[in-house]
Every structure is written in C-alpha cells, then in structure tokens.
C-alpha cells in the first residue's frame with residue numbers, strides 16, 4: 001500500500017472511531033463501535049485492490065459525454081444545486097452532484113474549501129465510488145442506496161481523515177440510481193443538518209425527474225390533501241394502464257418495493273374507478289377498503305386540479321416548463337464553440353444565475369468561473385482588476401502585483417456583469433484581448449496567453465449605447481454572438497410553478513406551510529418590477545412571519561400585494577429583444593426606470609427602502625438617479 005491508499009490512522013485513544021479503527025485495522029477484527037453502514041463499508045473496502053487508486057480526472061471531452069448521458073438529472077438537480085450552493089458557500093462547504101457511478105459532474109460552493117477539495121481530487125471528472133476510494137459518503141450512499149454521513153476517521157483511506165461528507169442517492173421512478181447529491185467540507189462543518197438538506201434535496205430532484213420523464217397519467221396522492229402538489233406527495237405514473245414508475249412515498253403507502261409495484265395493472269391496485277379522479281381532487285376507495293385523497297392528471301393537460309377561469313388563462317394553459325431551459329441549452333451550444341454569450345434582462349431577472357448555470361453546463365465547467373461587476377468598481381480600477389498589474393504599477397497597487405481577472409479565468413469562464421458600464425477607453429483593450437487571446441499586465445511585463453470563454457450581462461441596450469457613442473460597435477458585435485434575453489418574471493408562463501417552488505424552497509416546506517391558491521394567484525398577477533429577487537424577498541418574509549404549519553392566504557400578503565388591481569404589466573417581452581435589440585432594450589431600460597420611479601414614489605424617495613423593496617443594491621438606484629439627472 002502507498003501512503004495515499006493507507007487506511008487513516010487512529011486519531012486518539014479515547015475517540016470511539018479511533019478505537020474502532022485500532023481493532024479493525026491493526027488487529028484485523030470485525031468493525032465494531034461504528035454505525036452499521038460504515039462497518040459494512042469497511043468490510044467491503046478491506047477486500048479492494050488499492051493499487052488501482054485513480055486520482056486523475058477524465059478529460060473535459062469525456063466529462064462532457066458523461067454529462068450528456070445525465071442530462072435529465074442535471075436539469076432536474078439544477079434548482080437544488082443553486083439553493084444548496086448558497087448554504088454551502090456560507091458554511092465553508094461544497095455541493096456535489098455525481099452520476100450513477102459516483103463520477104463528479106458538478107461541484108459548487110465555498111471558495112475557501114474548493115482548493116482543499118481539489119487537493120484530494122474531490123472535483124469534477126473524478127469518480128468517488130466505494131471501489132475506488134473506500135468508505136466515503138458518495139460511494140457508500142451508492143452501495144447502501146440510503147443517505148449517509150461519513151466523518152473524518154470513518155473514511156477508509158488516510159487522505160480523507162479531515163473530510164466530512166453527507167450524501168443522498170437520487171433514485172429514478174423505477175428504483176435505479178440516477179446519481180448522488182453530496183455536501184462536503186472539513187469534518188467539523190458537516191452535520192445532521194447537512195444530511196437533512198441533501199436528503200430533502202435528493203427527494204426534490206427525484207420528484208422532478210419522475211414528472212419530467214412521465215408519459216400517460218400521473219396519480220398524486222397523500223393522506224394529508226394539503227401536501228398534494230408538493231414534493232412530499234406520493235406519485236404513481238400510469239402508462240397504458242400499468243404502473244410505469246413510482247416514488248418512494250408511493251412505495252411506502254402500498255408497503256411495497258419497486259419490484260412489487262412496477263408493471264402492475266392499475267385497476268388491480270386502485271380499482272376500476274381510478275379515472276374518476278382525472279383533473280378532480282377526490283377520495284378513492286381502494287380494493288382493500290383503504291381510501292386515498294388524490295388527483296389524476298393526464299400529461300399535457302393543465303396541472304391544476306380544478307381549473308378556474310382567470311385573466312391570464314391563455315398563459316396558464318401552457319405547460320409549466322422552465323422557459324429558461326431551452327435558452328440555456330442554446331447558449332451552451334454557442335459558448336462551447338467559443339462564441340461569447342450576452343445575457344440581457346431586467347434587474348433581478350436572473351442574469352447572474354443564468355451565467356453560473358451556463359458555466360456549470362459548459363465544456364469549461366471544471367475550470368474557474370470568474371465574475372467581475374463592471375458597475376461596482378470605479379472606472380480607474382476596472383483596468384487593473386481585469387488585466388492585472390506588475391509590482392508597483394500604480395500608487396496603491398498590491399506589492400507583488402496581481403494577475404487580473406482575465407488570467408484568473410484561464411481554462412474557465414469570464415463573466416462581465418453590467419458590461420454597459422465598461423469605460424469606453426477600456427473597450428478597445430478588451431476587444432484586443434478577445435481577438436489576440438493574450439493579456440499584457442499594467443506597468444509592462446510579458447504578454448501572457450489566455451484561454452477562456454466569455455459571458456457578459458447587461459440590463460441596458462448596447463445598441464442604443466453605440467448610437468449614443470458610449471459603446472464601441474465592434475465590441476458589441478463581438479460580445480453579442482448570441483443574446484439570451486431573459487423574460488421578466490411577469491412574462492414567465494411558469495411563474496405560478498416558480499412561485500410555489502420558491503415558497504417551498506425558501507422554508508415553506510420545512511415549516512409545513514401551505515400557500516393558498518388565492519394568494520398564489522395574487523402573487524402570480526403582480527408585476528414584480530424587481531423580478532425574482534423581489535419575489536424571493538417577499539416570499540422569505542412570508543415564510544418567516546407565518547406560524548409553523550399555517551395556511552398562508554391573501555391576508556398574510558404584504559399590504560402592497562393585497563390590493564385587487566395588479567400593477568399593469570410593462571411593455572415589450574424580452575423574447576422580442578433579440579429580434580429588435582434597440583427597441584427591446586430601450587423598453588427594458590424604461591421598465592427598470594419606471595420600476596425605480598414607482599419604488600421611490602412609494603417610499604417617499606428613500607433610496608435605501610426603495611432598493612430593499614425592489615430587491616436591488618442601493619448603488620443600482622443611485623446609478624439610475626444619476627443617469628436621470630444627466
């Protein structure tokens with residue numbers, strides 16, 4: 001055995017894990033004093049050929065292929081990855097998604113822990129099966145098919161003795177493992193809370209995957225009717241009269257495993273009357289006399305049990321799919337060919353989130369994602385920040401110089417947010433870097449070759465800025481190889497589903513809250529000038545203010561949302577923006593301007609309060625005020 005493959009050594013004499021290791025490794029006895037799944041895993045690991053220890057990641061091309069093979073998993077897991085990433089970053093941890101073999105497809109989270117993860121090969125393209133790394137949360141969860149936490153000395157191998165991981169397998173509707181969701185960090189950072197989070201998130205991914213792949217009919221049911229339509233519902237997929245898929249909650253209800261339920265004739269299980277529940281919530285008496293409360297949906301039909309006429313019925317009739325997903329797929333294809341992508345949309349519509357998702361889906365996902373917000377830096381610092389500088393290049397420069405963001409993005413993606421704020425003098429320099437693929441630091445020094453893909457974002461009209469002489473036309477053409485125009489929240493056909501999901505994800509589910517249909521209708525009809533950011537902050541306070549298990553109705557909504565008349569929708573859809581860049585982007589700017597004006601009016605010109613109301617940073621409001629004055 002080499003050092004890297006040697007079992008971790010006992011930590012100290014009083015530690016029960018250390019004692020268990022002493023008996024197991026030194027004296028060759030049965031594993032005792034550790035949880036049963038760990039003991040079983042040590043036993044399995046003992047018989048593994050450790051000389052096959054594989055630390056190198058597969059190539060980027062191979063990783064791409066593996067991602068292609070797990071496309072549905074990746075799409076269904078993305079919202080959880082986004083949510084967990086916030087938690088992980090705040091706790092010094094990373095979130096990991098693997099494919100069914102334990103190969104890491106994605107890793108996102110704390111910049112503090114990522115380098116440590118890198119050192120032990122906990123990174124995209126590396127497989128963490130039990131067969132290759134001994135007892136570890138990802139590999140052992142795959143074998144045990146249950147969520148598991150593996151801390152410090154419970155890992156079989158020495159290099160992982162400081163590592164703490166909580167992992168949950170993601171099973172598809174036929175019981176096959178689709179992947180693993182994991183939170184990892186230093187041992188003391190990972191606890192029962194992390195285990196609860198990955199377990200719950202894996203359940204959400206399973207729920208989404210089950211519905212995404214379903215054909216025919218779906219029966220959603222639960223003993224508590226309030227939970228129907230949430231990820232805690234039991235689900236059966238019925239295709240051609242037989243059970244094609246089921247989630248774990250449905251198995252629990254029928255006290256069965258997948259083998260016992262799959263391919264059974266639905267009438268034998270539910271009785272002949274099951275079709276009575278089509279599009280109508282109700283009680284069904286099963287052949288044994290038990291009753292279930294549920295609803296059957298025919299796929300492709302509206303997802304709501306009892307559709308009622310409403311003003312925006314035409315939009316509601318569209319399937320509640322994520323309108324951003326096809327844009328993301330197109331943008332990824334373009335970016336992977338080395339063509340820059342420009343993301344446009346109103347403030348808070350998710351441009352930053354989109355850019356990060358694009359990175360995660362792109363050929364450069366194993367490389368860095370380096371973001372620079374051009375609006376947040378004074379003009380005279382952007383150049384140094386972007387292109388780097390040599391020792392003492394200017395007063396106040398760091399002693400040993402700085403490589404700059406462009407070089408930091410080497411091998412990955414450079415994200416320039418608010419590109420419209422890039423000073424015109426720097427635009428030609430950026431263009432040169434894009435064309436020549438070399439960067440020369442401020443204060444001289446040798447040109448350094450760089451290799452990165454570029455994503456930019458703006459809520460402004462670059463075309464209008466070109467006309468006004470504030471943006472270089474050649475740079476605009478270069479940047480906008482592909483424009484992804486994100487829809488405003490009020491224009492999204494899936495906004496009801498999005499609101500319901502965010503409500504659950506922001507703590508509604510955890511606290512057992514139920515968002516009433518009327519309240520959901522009102523939230524969906526609101527104009528949301530601050531878009532998803534504003535929506536999140538309203539939902540967060542709704543969740544925080546509600547008592548555990550409460551029903552959240554119209555009366556619980558903030559005053560501004562209770563009024564009967566929703567704020568009229570603002571003009572021009574973002575979808576039209578790519579065809580008519582000037583007009584659409586102007587309307588974007590108009591919409592942003594009028595949202596800010598409304599917020600300032602509502603708050604008596606209190607900038608801080610207006611910014612809070614819109615869910616934007618104060619500087620955004622100040623910037624708009626300054627522009628209005630000029």
Ligand SMILES: Nc1ncnc2c1ncn2[C@@H]1O[C@H](COP(=O)(O)OP(=O)(O)OP(=O)(O)O)[C@@H](O)[C@H]1O
Nearest residue numbers: 346347348349350351352353354459532533536616
């Ligand atoms: N699809 C989504 N699901 C959940 N949260 C989202 C989604 N899209 C955006 N958000 C959240 O909304 C907020 C605003 O998103 P983001 O920063 O990406 O918007 P933006 O368009 O870049 O805003 P700005 O123009 O002000 O920089 C963030 O808290 C983000 O996490």
